[in-house]
Amino acid sequence: MKINLSILFICLAMSIFSQEKVDISFIDAPLLDVLKETETYYGVKFSFNTEIINGKNFSFKKKKCELVYLIGEIERQTPLIFNQINERYYYITKNSNFKPNEYNLLKEVLVTNYITSGINKKRNGTISILPSQLGVLPGLTEPDVLESLKIIPGVQSPNETAAGIYIRGGTPNQNLVLWDGIKMYYSGHFFGMISAFNPYTTKEVTLSKSGTGARYGNRVSGVIDIKTTEKIPEKITGNFGLNMTHADALISIPFSEKTALSFSVRRSFSDVLKTFTFDKLSMRVFQTFDDNQENQIIDKNIKFDRNNKFKFSDYTTKFIYKPNENESLSLSFLHTKNQMFNDFTIPIYKDKYNDKLDIDNTGLSINWKKQSSEKKTHNIKSYFSKFHLDYVGNYNYIDDYLILLSTKSNSLTDFGISYNMNYSFNNRTDLFWGYDFTSTKAAYELKYLADVEGQNRYSSIQEDEGTNNTHSIFAEYLYDNDNWNINSGIRLNYFSKIDKLVFEPRLYFEKKLTSNLSFKASFEQKHQTLSQIIEFQTSSLGFDLENQIWAQVNNDNIPLQKSLQVSTGILFNKDNWKIDIEPYYKKVSGMTSQTSGYNDQTADFSNGKGKVYGIDVLINKKFNNYRTWVNYSYTKNRFKFLDLENKFFPANHDITNYFSWSHAYKLNNYEFSLGWIHRTGNPYTAVKEFYTDDNGAPHINLDSDNINALRLPNYSRFDASMTYSFNFSKRWKGKLGFSLLNIFNKKNILSRTYNAIPIRNSDNQIEYKLKEVNKISLGITPNFVFRVNF
Template structure:
């Protein structure tokens, strides 16, 4: 049935009517003349200062494109930005002083729209840019979630089915550098990662690097997700508000003058106020096989009473934008995110009470000053402060018998500053260089109090600081429509290990034929801070990873070497992007990954990843379809695990296929997406081995088995409308359905030794964590 629905949707989408479109072909044409032509073709009006726009020339060719798509292409070509005031009127602003590390483009369009509107390939480097304001509808999403949107790109996977758990080309989530207005994020998810903690309605651009990373980015070895919030000064008060079945939000952009503005936003969950089907399903997936879902039961027939049931999340941002003149821009950003959980249980038969309290906070501030001396030379000074605070307390007691208490804390304080300069040597060459300093203080505390056996009490703590000095340079050279060369080098000094690390980065692109482009990149990266598994709170079942600094011994500095090479073909609405890669990661430990069947608690290792990412896209008027496919071989080698022989990595997904379709018709947008992938490896258990003490689990080969294949179908639809003829107030209604045919996918499988309910013996228990079942969601928004 599910396949029939997909085919029917495809056939129907071809028969629907299309929006107003036009074909254009401009060769070295002034922007002003292009805008006049658009006014005639689309019956719109542009308001701009002709002197500021200048005599910039563009070359652009497109067949049957909408106005919004053409304007998006022009923004990518020249330093101007379009703002839609009404359905007919647009304002045009000049953007000054783009640096080599910003988005820059060749004069000819190679590829603009990557998979759908609002997702484009940056011709200036290997990054992919997502613009939530322009983002088209995506399968299963009624709102442009910052991190979930990235998962539709080849090479990006989330085997945990969360927004923030991004495994990119064999790397783990903690190996991704996530920045919000220059602030380093150490927790980017709400509700244990199921929802992004970053508000999409104030986000201007998301830049994703899977390879070919600019030299200004350091101290992470997998990927870079650089998120920038809105930096424009609006002409009038604007904002939006809305809600869905998990949270509500609102934002305001207030112009203080034509040179200054302030932007504020806030979101909060509604689970503690309104019980919705969406949140119930998310809770069922998140809390399954944890103390919260089991009620701290000892036996299956225990009757448990919930004494406390509190969970909520929120986030707030405040940003000041000051542009006193064309040559200076000042930005001050502030971010605060919070997740709070407080659950309590009582087993009346034994008068046994337990409680779990968890607080996760991430707050930060940044300041940026950009000064342009001329169109060819500018500098930027930036500074930031980031604070991550994790606090968990678990208690368990029986009146007049025992009172146990466990407390875990993890704090990260990260502050730094950077100075960047950029200079256009000539029409073909650009040079950028800079210096960065960061001080990273990481604290870990674990305290356990056992009232019955004080000798088992323990108190572990560790505080360490790493001062990182980074010097880097970037050089870009291109010959119009033929060559693009980016070369960068970075030198990092990590005080925590007292060593200097060099990181060359190289990227080459060349146009072989009119429709075929070759691309290649090489990079060497290092990382001094990472997450490790903390087993002492595994009974809680949630958030068992903590941030730690490398010490050069048990926690080595991570190193990654990556080589990529591929081709891009674009013709007649077809787009094919094929890229192969090899990644070698060294410095892994069993602390950072966690294994079920190891004899030695600590083991060092490395991984080798071979992969191929393929994207095929076709656009026919308002209909788009794209196929994203990744094949990967990710092997681990550890000195004391599996006899030192290679075995599949924990997140080794051999095949991953996503097929998506979208259709736009008047004010309606519809999207459908089907995902299928190989199940992840796990270590299978045969049974229990009796010993003189408690039994132990008899495991087979490490990661020698695989979970069943994963597949699901997601659907979403939105309808946009105006509240009045003035079009000042706009609305949107949307609905989404995740896992339409309610497929039961297994996300992870582990084993534990449990007490038998029939005798005093023990049994082996299989623990499966399943994916999200059929889950509807509804959204309503108002923009003004």
Template sequence: MFFFLLVSLVNAQERTSINYNQEPLVDVLLDIEKKFDIKFSFNSELINKQSITFLKSIASLQDIITAIESQTNLEFQKASERYYLIKRQTLLDLLSTQQLDEVVISEYITSGVKKKDDGSVVLTPKTLGILPGLTESDVLQSLQLLPGVQSPTETTSGLYVRGGTPDQNQILWDGIKMYNTGHFFGMISAFNPYITKDIAFFSNGTSARYGNSISSVIDIASYNNVPEKIEGGLGFNMTHADLFLKAPITKKFALVASARKSYTDAINTFTFQNLSSRVFQNTKISEGNKIYDDDNVTLTNDSFSFSDVTLKAIFNPSEGDEVVFSSLFTKNKLDYGFLIEEFEEVSKDVLDIKNKGLSLTWNHNYSNSFSHEIQAYYSNFELDYEGTNNYPNDLFNKTTKNNIILDKGISIHTNWKINKENSLAIGYQLSSNKVDFSLGYDNNYFPDDLYEDINRKSNSTNTIYTDYQFKKTRKWLIYLGLRGDFASLLKKFYLEPRLLTEVYLSKPIKAKIALERRHQNLSQILEFNTRDFGLENQVWALAQDDYVPLQRSNKLSIGFNFNDNGWNIDIDFYKIKTKGLSSLTRGFESTGANYSEGESSISGIDILLKKRINNYRTWLSYTTTKKDFNFNDINNSQSFSGNFHIAHQLYWSHSYKLNAFDFSLGWRFRTGIPYTKALGLQDDGYSILYDKINNERLPNYHRLDFSATYKFNISKSDTWRGKLGFSLLNVYNKKSILSRDNRVRLSTDPDTPYFLQETTKTSLGITPNLVFRIEF
């Protein structure tokens, strides 16, 4: 009786056990037809030579269809309750066209991560397997599992890709350029994973349609299909709550909306307390604006919050047309106040960071071989900071900082699939940037200290590019790209050639080589005006003569890949030469605000080793790099180690699935970053005397993370589903040093009015997190 009840329950829920490991798609479809009593109609040429990997103890028909669509270039259309049509995905852009008939590695490190023929890595949050320390997908933090991607600051948005800096990454959300990508000063990604369809990550061999960045490209695409019925979900963890809704208004029109909001301004959870300790340490907030170490400080205001909202409209007027409107708004606000009773000093700091964006896209297929994409976008970034100190007798001082970016543009991208082996894309882009930043200081006790620095620049860029690709399945891949930019501010024209070649040496072994030249005219510079505040001390600025140079890089990458019998070994050797760096963009403590121009040389090796055994996966990623700076007026023009240079990094992860439970464990190790040692105070008694720049290194860093999730059905019909999750960051509570600097403090000793204080910023301590979700 128990057996028949169990069988009846499974049939009623229309869910079954699935285990496909590189199974031919034709066999998968036959198996699905039997298990769900349905029929597929398709052209056999569409599914030849395609295979599927999907492992789940209990899965619905829609789960399997979604997995097949994410791993192939196919889409399913429901003709009736029992019959489905399968055809090639429409509205393909260059990225999917480069894929043609196959994905080289459909499960690069875990489910939901695949590596395409063009060298890009694509993450699909909906099917992404459990990752160490994460109970739900974080759009940016998930990338840190890849070799060559580092985060020496322990933030999700502070990604250093192959020695590059975070501001050298181009991050797009539905075609909108994003200039603030993190909540809570980078500890949480600013992008909602539950409405994110794919994240395409390029570290080399980048398509010529991407420009104005010299490191990586992270192209985030949100959900863009008209669903058959209303779908949604809501949930919370120990820092924020969220909800999303996908609503079909008609068969051709749908709305997709999402919202996330922190609740830590009302409930101070243990998770948020640990994150706060990590973020605010050694800042004005953590120290209460103390003049002397023994000052008594009273907190008068304590408020921090973040939120993000998205709204998207999808319209398919005909089979070959798609019109999509996307919008995104992110916000972070900090408001802190202190009172030092002994000096009757009232201090207040208010920081607002906003990023707004809009995009409108029209995709049109003229035929199976020719299509276009026309897109317009608008992005607005605003940072406003004001710090005030009020004293008796109406005395005060005020520090202000403002940074505004207005970025808008339009582009047309055409794609022509000449034949099965050749494809060509041609495009044009026009973008306009207006970037303002201002720094100010006002003091009515010393009016001569009044200070204001305003920088306002505008630039428009005209771009034409072309991509050509030749592909012989399982034999050759040759990609050639050329991009030309004319920047109005610098009145210069730049050419960016791109080359990617792949050749199969044998069935499981492939060799690859990539060459590219890149430029970047918008970067972040270090400002010293708000250094005492200790947070967000960088501002965006356009490249301009004698102040912020244009950054230029040449990149070479040579690699090999082995993929067979559950094993995946990927090795990349790379060398990067970057010019146009400045001491203001890199920030050297010992040089202060003095300007100097220089370059960097980076060489490294990325290694990924992965093995899958049934429900168990393990992967190990290792990166070794050498990064040297050379500046004309620093360190006697001799080379020195670059900031945040990590010589060795190792990440070893494990995941295991047991029925409805998923477990993951990961250990990471890296060598310490360089720092400049302070030798003491100079003869004037208040200036710091430094040793050679970046001549010392911090101790090594290591951490163990754990996570587990449990998925369950709330309703018998599988309409409502739930998930519980638990994660533990830094299981053994290792406090590693992330940075070390020095500051001059006032002394109570009249003979030595100043003393040198060394300060260190330590890593996040043991931090648990819980998540509960409901989806329908």
């Protein structure tokens, strides 16, 4: 009887013990060690064949974790199934249908499926996008790395491009864009209509809108941190596909259990085959450029010939070496290329217009990481980035009687090396600190030549070159428990070009008020040494398309930019409802009229500042397989320059109200998405005076006393997408997709400028008239995609 009572007591104790909540912390630990420690923690026993766990690691961190939750997480990350015999004993088998998932974000994530599947909100306030898990989005059949960011509140694109990412009033050149630690200085293909980053090589995209970690520096707006996969596959894997603008392929090859190599390539085929999708994009890109050339023809019945050619490509390579579970070494390479050729001839006059543009961005990075103990993790990174732009415009009039030659060259080389260490005091408190060194050289040259009958009548050269070395030390203190999450930091930068030391405090914290409601706040200060000058002189191509050049800070006309941003907000998450409301205020100094695009109203550099205040709102609800979300942003973005009114006026990209409503539905292997965007039109400046001088030259004077006082009509667009996934075999999988942008073919106006058009009057003399030039958005634009994974 005593023996039976003892056995009953032991079983009861085991049952109670197995339901205990234990603080769990595994960081890339061998799965065998995880199972042994789990047996000890919870008083259970596992029976399994060691072959099914060989070479597999596991990472997970959670306070007061129950056994059932831990088992569920192991099953999510590994191809294992736990079969329960009784309250103590389990036998483990292999899940033959398991799909590898290399993302372990639960220890960082506050809200999963923040907007839709594959978009999560981390505990430090950043947004994580996982392209391989991303649900279908309105107007997209593929997870475009940059385009996907636009469904996040506070992220907009007033010029309707993928690369034109404006984060809370900041311009694209104020964003820090990293690809495997490489700083990118050109993020688009086809003049920004397509992002330059292959989504099928991308593991995760992290977006920081505010409260940026102190580890990031030298930009005054958002951070877009793109990381590629670091997984060593068990066998050769890859994918390939095409849509109506380009084709791509990716392959990953394991050489052993410790090494692997991946390679990807994308290339447009518009130089070989022009599809209806490319034609739509081409009309959107070249519309004002083509119109400006045609408008210079006085007699409209005269024939002309035009040939626009464009092509782009990008290549990536990554080598991964993992000597053990605590150490890794990777080498990443990226090259992007854009080329444009334009030929415009008027045979009767023997006029020839030729434009050629080449843009390259190349990068290389090395990343070594080692966990020397349970508390210490070391990381050494180095990168090299090179950007180069070359443009030549050669215009020959009346059989070489008049020759106009304009050239533009812009180059930037950037080298950096950094060391950082993370020290975990316990499972709640971490200290992250490090040192960065970067050396950035920027140079540009603008030339213009006018030749009449072989004689140089006019020429000009504008050029600059400078190198800035930046030394930075930074530290972040991270505290995370069930009720508080704090990420505070400081960054100290020394800029050699201007011999200046600056201090940057950073803070993000979140406090749980109830189990479903949290309060958050952030503060950050940032500086930026590089700027993009807006130039208007080299050619009509430069004005309409690539009219920005990188220039280095100096103590003369390009000052150091500085920003300060504060924000507060609340986050509600319950019963598949997610509501996120975040007001903010940001001010920026060190701006100039030429770096901000207002030098068409004054020929001089004019120093100024900006201020932005607004509120971002997200409301998200899921009903079984259907999800809908509303994204609303209210923004007041104002600039002030000493020589331009000397009062605050709307920025060129000021969008007061931005509203989008999106839907996503999944039915078996089908996914559907529909979205509507409605926003305030872009601001523009009216013409104050138009006249022709005594020499017959036209002059257009804008109303510099009321800059951007007028608004274009409101912008509205409906988009839709559909994808279908299927299997060729157990290993080979396929996907078909169809998308439709601007379903109702709405003629939205993106910008408005003015031009002087020559005409022949009744006396057969040439005079000029003022013409309003509107840049129209994409019309109805279909796209197809076909992909194969193996």
